[in-house]
Amino acid sequence: MELLNSSLLEWSRAQFAMTAGYHWLFVPLTLGLGIIMSIVESIYVKTGDEKWKKAAKFWQLIFGINFAIGVATGIILEFQFGTNWSNYSWFVGDIFGAPLAIEGIVAFFLEATFISIMFFGWNRVGKKTHLASTWLTVGGATLSAYWILVANAWMQYPAGMAFNPETVRNEMVSFWSVALSPFAVNKFFHTVVSAWGLGAAFVSGVSAWYLIKNRNNDFALKSIKVSAIFGLVSFLLLAITGDGSAYQVAQKQPMKLAAMEGLYKGHEGAGLIAVGMLNPAKKAYDDNVDPYAFKIELPKMLSLMGYRNINAFVPGINDIVAGGYALPDGSIALSFEEKRSRGQKAIEALANFQEAKKAGLDSEAAQYEAVLRENYPYFGYGYLTDAHQLVPNVPLTFYSFHIMVIIGAYFILLFLVLCWYNCKKKIESTRWLQYVALWSIPLAYIAGQLGWVVAEVGRQPWTIQDVLPLQAAVSSLSAGNVIITFTLFALLFTALLIAEITIMVKQIKKGPED
């Protein structure tokens, strides 16, 4: 085996993070703007007012630009599975295959069909058929997102699968447990609604720009009317679904929850940090340095959010390493050492199983398989040399989580103000609000990126929670190869982003057709 060095691992991670981050610049606008353009067209069909039709066509054009430039950027993530994460790819086998295959077929047929009617079909099909195509375009895109999020959720909470030691693959035992796992369902709602929020922030901001320039005012006001209400609903739903995500994380990934809050020593009735700063001097979970520079807490809220009980015990990082506390199901949490020893047993049993099979010793193989199954939930711990590897990057997870939540609260306020000024018919004359709406667009993008940082950095070192850490998942390539592909991707995506911004800004400046 070629040397598995830390540089290979870091570059492979950086490459995946960079491509996923770029991909997530395109996707949320497709999902969010998709709903808004469909609502605007629905109003046109209901009222017959040509001005709404003009607005719908303009937002569909912007949707088209984003769709064309962003489409297929996600496939690049799939390229990396087979090349850079081949052990992982083999190991997850079926679980990834099925959702992604469904996603591919659905995306191709639904979107290709309906998007072409949306663009080419005005005046060719009836108003209602056209409207249905518009809704189905965004419906198809949202359904695609569902399958991808199912795959992501499975890595965070591997439900509905069984490990087959003969093929060294996970095989699906229950499609529905995979497809409808509570982690997947919650992730879907939180992620999709975050895209709606971004779409609303985008439409409000771009419309505000027209008002600042004092042109296309009627179109801009109509668009803001829809986006302000839609934005308010979306960001309120985001807070609700975000709370659901935190609950799921507490149940299935307590280390991530502890990192999100910088919680080292757990306790009952734990508070949620509203505003806080970590102590930069804290370097390791066991260095006895106070983790916070300062914090303002909402008392008992973390226990309530994570366990739906204001007095529940929330384990901190040190507790999770040491074990010994009661889990929600009544059992006692194992220590890192215990989990690691079980993980090693599982891996050893896999090796012995394979040898016994090769030698045709079926009954011995069956015994090893039983040992493997018993210890499989801790399989991945057998790759960790010490407990520090179990702890994700706490500052990155902590700040990402808190800034995401603060931006969410900020948008609730902004959309409340926009709705209020819209009711009072004062948006057109309120210059500061127009500037605020315009300059808030990047914040929605930042919040979405930070959300993914929480979800993905917070679960390190696992590619599959508790079962497969990074160092077991990565392919034995040379780091040099990965640096080359990293650079190629960075160039390709940067070119696409420049194309997106240039074409979109040009089209926005041109404005809706008269």
Next chain:
Amino acid sequence: MTENTIANEKFNWFKMFWDGFMSMSTLGKTLWVVVIVKLIIMFAILKPFFFSDFLSSKDDKASYVSEELVDRSVSLPLSE
């Protein structure tokens, strides 16, 4: 992109695409160029030359992965 003004005609898929593509605006054409160039870079350059399937060269993929998984565990030394 494009809009057709032929109203009240019987719907015809082929004609919709044909007319749509024939009367495409500069923006529509630019976007198609971006899409096609992107797909060519991805599927004709990146995938075959830089992203071959790592396991495709291994005869018995299952035993290769299983050896990797066993070799990398902590009971055996992990190289830096």
